[in-house]
Amino acid sequence: MLRRLEDIVDAFADRVSKPRLYLTDKMQIVLAGGLGHGVAHAVFFCLSLLAPAFGPATYFVNRCSQIPFFLVSEIIALAFVTVHTFSMVIAFNGYAEGNKVDQLFVPSVHLAAGMMTLINFASGCCIIGIPLLFSMAFLTLLHCGRMVWRRLTENQRQGNS
DSSP states (O other): HHHHHHHHHHHHHHTTOOOOOOOOHHHHHHHHHHHHHHHHHHHHHHHTTTTTSSSOOOOOOBBTTTOOOHHHHHHHHHHHHHHHHHHHHHHHHHHHHHHHHHHHHHHHHHHHHHHHHHGGGGGTTTHHHHHHHHHHHHHHHHHHHHHHHHHHHHHHOOOOO
8 A cells, every 4th residue: 555655656746847755755654654543543542431531530440559540541552652653664664675574573562562461450560561561662663763774774875876
């Protein structure tokens, strides 16, 4: 789908005598798509919290009495927005280059992050589960950063030769 969009935009650019999409443009399009996916995921995640939100005070659950329930939920949503945003860049790059590591990295990280949310069911373990979830988000960000850096330096070297 992205490749078809690139072809359409490049054909339009050729028709109006403008430059074709650069690598950075393509990555920004995918990054915006990933952010949109992550925000949509967070919105639907938070819609399920509306029913308990209409109470008289801060809501705590017995399993995690140290942190308010809504704060835990929003922190989890933020971690998943980060994972979705940068995973989209990794996935599209993996499929564009045929890189199996990147293609398998995204579902693996998403599965691991989802499994880490199950830690919150254990009594008092939300204090452990949230940092673990953010470590997965940071791992995704780090992998994406390295991949983008590699692609940009390769692209720059090809442009200079």
